[in-house]
Amino acid sequence: MTWLVYLPLMLPVLLVPAARRATAAGRPETAARALTAAALLAAACSTACLVLLTATLVDDLPALEQHEDRAAIVGRVLPEPIPDSLALAAALLLVWLAGRLVREAWRRDRAAAVLHDAGRPNAGVLVTDWAPARAVAVPPHRGRAGHVLVTTGLLRLLDARERAVVYAHERAHLRRRHHRVAALAAAAAAVNPLLRPIPPIVDLLIERSADEDAAHNAGDRILVAHTIGKVALGGESAHRDVGGLGFHGSATVRRVAALLTPPSGRALPPLALAAAGLALAATGAAFIEFAELAHAWMPAH
Template sequence: MTWLVPVSLLLPVLLLPLARLSARTRRPERAARALAAAAVVTAACGTACLVLVAATLADDIPAVVAYSRQARSRGHILPEPIPDGVAIAVTLLLAFIGWRLAAELRRRRLVTSDLHAVGSARDWLLVVDWESPRAVAVPPRHGRRGHVLVTSGMLRLLDPRERAAVLAHERAHLSHRHYRTTALAAAAAAVNPLLRPVESAVWLLAERSADEDAARAVADRRLVAQTVAKVALAAHSDGHTLGFGGSSTVRRVEALVKPHAGRQRPGGAPDFGAVILAAASIAVAAAVLYEFVELFLAWLPTH
């Protein structure tokens, strides 16, 4: 079996340094979308290679066997077939991957349905009488528009300016469609668990992007940083991390208080290390797909 098989499954390793670098970028929205797209491409590449390995089970079909013998008799060199045991194991792995992906998609669908079932929003806002301090952007579903759900506990916790920051943050999630960006990263991680750190990085970047929008809306970065910390502490003490807040609060606060601490070059030029890592990932992915397309075509009859 070619060495590119394990390489295709380990491609996420190349994305991990890129995820760490992007966490401090000064352009979180752009980085979130790029990293999510890279995760999807990487997961798709690995899955495609597994599909092609599983497809070599077809080399037992009489037409394929006859073609292979005929090709060898003409002096054509064919790649060594992958053992059936390996191909069967890969087929089972693909079934497991499909189950994980379906479970992730179903979980997100159920969460969105539950949030919509809480009530109907007026314009874009729904206030519910819950003690727990929560705020979350509810994605659109089945023709119903997306909206912001905020609890009475959250409103009591904050002063008017802090409330404005929270609402601007959640509205930014809707306007940038972060529910799609994070869903793509989560789907990629469901396909390949090595992408879990990349999924976390995409989530952090989406939060930071919304923080930046909130800071522009209230014209006070320190107020937003203070609100992020305040809500995160309240959510932690209440045992919840849904929506505003979370385990990456320190990074978010630091990015708001020290907006120029990132590694991005002046003038918006990209970090060369990130460019090199991205190029390496694309090159390896292309090599993997080319290798297995050649393998697959070699074991199929041409007529």
């Protein structure tokens, strides 16, 4: 196969700078979903190319050399044989990436189970007697419906209007199923480590989306911005629970700035779309080359 089979393995690096620009998108919900879709496409293409490289371990194609017409195809499609060491490395890499994907899925499943085990919600809300000011959208898990978990520390910190902002924010996460968007972005990064910066960006975008819903519900963007800042300054020092969606200090400044001066950037920069499209095109071309090679190989056997 030609160099096209290697291209999709590296193209995700173009997605990262484009994704960073998307943090200022005026439509964060659209940007989060588009970025996740682009990351999944890039991850699928790189995985497919690793599979093609691994498939060359099946046979070294010795019989093709005895047929001039087939040898011509090999000379065009596979100008230099892919070393067995490279194909074996691709196979081992696939196994490692599969393990990363399974581990990520298990980690999120375990986090959701722990959050559900914290107690039984009442009218979709569970109040836990924890000192840190926390609010989390607990995703549905194994037949159990999603709900909002808030701590007594948060309730003591906020007044009635601010609590309403929190509830609207967390319910927006549940209504829009942001846990799925975050999980898919994390899965893409698991199968292609070059996409590792993407999940935090998607997390920021879905937080901003929930902020917009809360602002619409409250009719007061300044109130939502004030609530975010108050929670961040109220001592939320505990690290984020994996799988939980809520208020977090790491992106507070960007979220507050977006509420006070709504950005108007594009949902997803053209570079991100171009990178995903190019990865798809290169993968398609690599598959065509491989199919042509396989077609020439099969009659020889």
